[in-house]
Amino acid sequence: MITLRAATLDDVALLRSWDDDPDVVASGGGGYEWETEIPVRSPWSELLIAQWNDEPVGFMQIADPALEESHYWGDCEQHLRSIDIWIGGAEHRGRGIGTAMMRAAIDRCFSSPDVTAIIIDPLVRNERARRFYERLGFEFVEVRRFDNDECAVYRLERSNRP
Template identity: 55%
Template structure:
């Protein structure tokens, strides 16, 4: 059972440890998350979440409103969107379906707000594993774009596709399992 809970200052050492893992650095080499500061802040435009499996932390998810986010990382962007960052903490936990479950929980959170029309992600251009991951979840490639020094691919999952495919499949899976 995987769930998402708010990240707190008590997660500082864990997040710093995960941030130093080679597979995390490879997917996000140029960002400093400023954990010491950011874990004490709870701006209305952001959620920082720890994914836990049976009470044990396995990953991190950040959901932002890119139109309201303070650094304007996404530039000029329409309202009613969300952007997600996600990673698994330990490399040994990759490829086990945890990321898929985490992403589905994050998407549920995003689309629970009826105003949200789409969700964005921005994996590095050369991170083909991440491209397949997002494409398998229904995200569509939008553009190749630089964010600072990082050459990224921007993907988008629109609400109508999410409702037709992802959400319905999740509901059916829950119904089948009882």
């Protein structure tokens, strides 16, 4: 069973080890300043650890892209959520855990009645992740460049939630 809980400073060593995982690096994940970002309790951004049967296996950020502090998404419509996800160890991938994490995150996002859609931005070349999101009902919107990364923007409307 998947549970999502807030990341704490006790998770930093684990998060750092996941930052070094070759598939996480290849997906453009990582890059968070854990020690400074975790203690900031932002109302617009949640840093979450996913636990599979009590074992921490992955990270998720759920944010309001119009309001979160980094303005990563630029000018953005209101009432959206964005999700960032990775599973830290290869042994936990390809077993349905990511699907369970996304379903839990999707439920969490749409539990706010004003949220209309969820957006994500895998790298264009991350074909497995793109298939993974498409299977969950996300629809391709556009290719967009974020810093030096070519990303495929996808969107899940509330009416298409799995």
